[in-house]
Amino acid sequence: MVGREWTLNLQALIERAESGEVRELELLSLNGGFYLARVRLDNGQFALLNDTTKPVRLRSINHLREMLRHAPPFPCALVHQCTHDEMCGSREGPIGSLRIPFSLAEPW
Template sequence: MNLQALTQRALKGEVRELELLSLEGGFYLARVRLDHGQFTLLDDAAKPMHLRSVSHLREMLQLVPPFPCVLVQQCVHDEMCGVREGPIESMRIPFSLATPW
């Protein structure tokens, strides 16, 4: 899904959630959830769009109607130590496109 398609879906109220995935190396990827699946936000070359921060995402989507967003990060302690038993969930921190933290 490219930025134009995301904007059109947001205008129609079809975006259920945007997950901003924090990845190793200091960049982020956006994954858009609709009723019929999840789609990675793509750049003009149809490759996953690398974002620098939540602020970068806000800048890029400033003219798009708001929808629920969540920052998704893995717990570094769990990845390094691996001592917890059972499933290890990502940290999910809701944020708004309209207002800073």
């Protein structure tokens, strides 16, 4: 990789996975029932973008699995923010997101 790239498309993600550079993919659950992918490499975090440099909107974990069916496996986590705690203030201290590890190779 030349310099510090802040964009990552599907082909680049597969290439990085093949070379063992992908540390983790976070599938971020957003309001509206869609997901965005954020990829962590050694040199930073990158949003998964389409060919027009817009974030790839995913419908589900299975949609992601289908897109990455030819990629070697790497760690993945579904990330869901806990908005109830933020709105209601039911806990003290930092409020972390819910992180659920999943595999690209195996269904739930």
